[in-house]
Amino acid sequence: MAPSTKPVPSGQKRRAKMQKRLHTLQQKENADNKELITQLQEALKKKDEELASLTAEQMETLDVEMGDDDSGEPESPSVSDEDTAENKKGKKKATEDGKKKNKRSKEVIFDSIESQDASEDEEDGIFVKESEREPDSDSDSDHGFDDDSDYGSDADSGVFIDSDRDKALYTPPGTMPGKDVKSVGWSGGRSTRYINMYGKKSGARYRLEGLAFPLEYEDSRPENEQVSNPNNRYGDELSASGKPKYTRRHIRGIFGVAWKAAGPRVSRHDLECINPEFVDNWRDVPTYVLIAWDINGEIQKTWETRACLRKRWGKKDADIAIYEAAVEAEDRYVQVKTGRRPAKSRSPSVGLAQGHVRKQREKSLGTNRLSPSRSARMTRTSRSPQRGTKALEELRQEFLSNYLELLGVEDFTDLDTSERRDCVNAWKEEKALQFPA
Incomplete structure (x- = not known):
């Protein structure tokens, strides 16, 4: 006698399992699993369309026997005794081909939405692995060395970033080149x-x-x-x-x-x-x-x-x-x-601080304007304009010689425009000290 319960097609079993997971998620719906619910709903819709498109013969090839699949269901009386061994062999081959084809279609449909883990309550299986995610456009890789800065990515931050664009967790102060x-x-x-x-x-x-x-x-x-x-x-x-x-x-x-x-x-x-x-x-x-x-x-x-x-x-x-x-x-x-x-x-x-340098040098050379020797020289200079002019020219020559020697050049014409201007200004200061009005 034929069993009272027909085997459940494998496609329907998978759909039932997905429906159960969807129901569980909907009961504890929150912001984190909304995306998961949407994906499961879309998968169920695709499964319904797939089951609706299958013929009766294809449905038979998808059947998976339960625990009593060896109970020996008798053949349908419509099957003729005239089936030869060759016809049975061809039918068996067609059945195996259908199972292989269905297996491939199931792998394509379900691999991306079902976990390979056996647990029904695990929800991580539908997500893409971390290693397979697209790189974040706002990642730290955009913060490399800035060619215009003095300290890498930011002149004030001083964060070290190596050649692989990896940012250091800590950079010792003062170590940035x-x-x-x-x-x-x-x-x-x-x-x-x-x-x-x-x-x-x-x-x-x-x-x-x-x-x-x-x-x-x-x-x-x-x-x-x-x-x-x-x-x-x-x-x-x-x-x-x-x-x-x-x-x-x-x-x-x-x-x-x-x-x-x-x-x-x-x-x-x-x-x-x-x-x-x-x-x-x-x-x-x-x-x-x-x-x-x-x-x-x-x-x-x-x-x-x-x-x-x-x-x-x-x-x-x-x-x-x-x-x-x-x-x-x-x-x-x-x-x-x-x-x-x-x-x-x-x-x-x-x-x-040239003012301090001149002041101290004058003290050492005895040219302080309050000293007797300086006063006497200034008195003699005021009495003899010609002699004063000569002393001024000698002082100018001495100043220019020392100035050029300090710069490491031989002649005033070797200086550029700004250096000549500095030289003239320095001479005016020196002259004002030596020959006050």
Whole structure:
């Protein structure tokens, strides 16, 4: 006797399972699974269309026997006894081909919407794997190095991004390579510090920092640039009598001030660290001053300590001069950055804090306007205009010779327009000091 329950077609079984999942999701509907519900509804619609298009014979090929599929359902009485072995073989082959075709269609339809996991309650299976997702257009890959910035992607952020466009989770302060920065000196001791020059020489700012630029400078530090070595400083040389060999009259100018920055970024606010009005203990503020010396008629520049200038000018005057020189250097740096001053790779024609330099040099040379010798010379000059003119011309020649030597050129015509203008202005200041009205 034939079984009372017919086998359930596999297509209907899958549809029933999908319907059950859809019903479960609709009961706990929220914003997160709306998309999932929509996908299941579309899949059910496609399944209904597929089942409706199948013929009775195709439906039979999709049948999957239940637990009693070996119960031996008798053949339909419509089947003729005249079926030969060959006809049975052909029918069996057609059935197998139909099963294979149906299997392929099921894989195409259901692989993208059903999990391969056996659990019915799992809902992750309908989503695309994370590795197969399209890259996010707003990802961090758009934030690489900016060629116009000084510190990678953002001059203020200082976030390191490697060649693979991967952004670092943390970037140590001061480790980003600058665009116009290089080390020009270093200090040894308990911790190595580097004098880093920002910008061109004509308008540079200097800072004392823990890292060198480029990093290769750390591997081969020049011995002649070790500012902590007294042998590299004229300010520490002594004469046979034990006194300083080079005094304040040998100082021809200040061309840079280097000190430790207030924070991880170099800024104008660092000036507060060397402002005499705010500093009580200078031991906490290591400072180096780039001084131009007159050594046997030749101008030589070396990095000297704050104590070197204090010993020759006095503590108060030296500290004020160093601070004002640093302020002037910051102004020049800004002028170069904003295009108001030409950026050149050689030193500026006029040093920093020139008023302090001239004042101290006059004291050393005995040319103070209140001194008896100066008063007598001025009296003689006023009595003899011709002699005064000659003295002025000699002073002009001496000034021009020293000025050109400081720049490293031989003739006034070797200077460009801006340098000539600076020279003339410097001469006017010198003349006003030597020959006051």
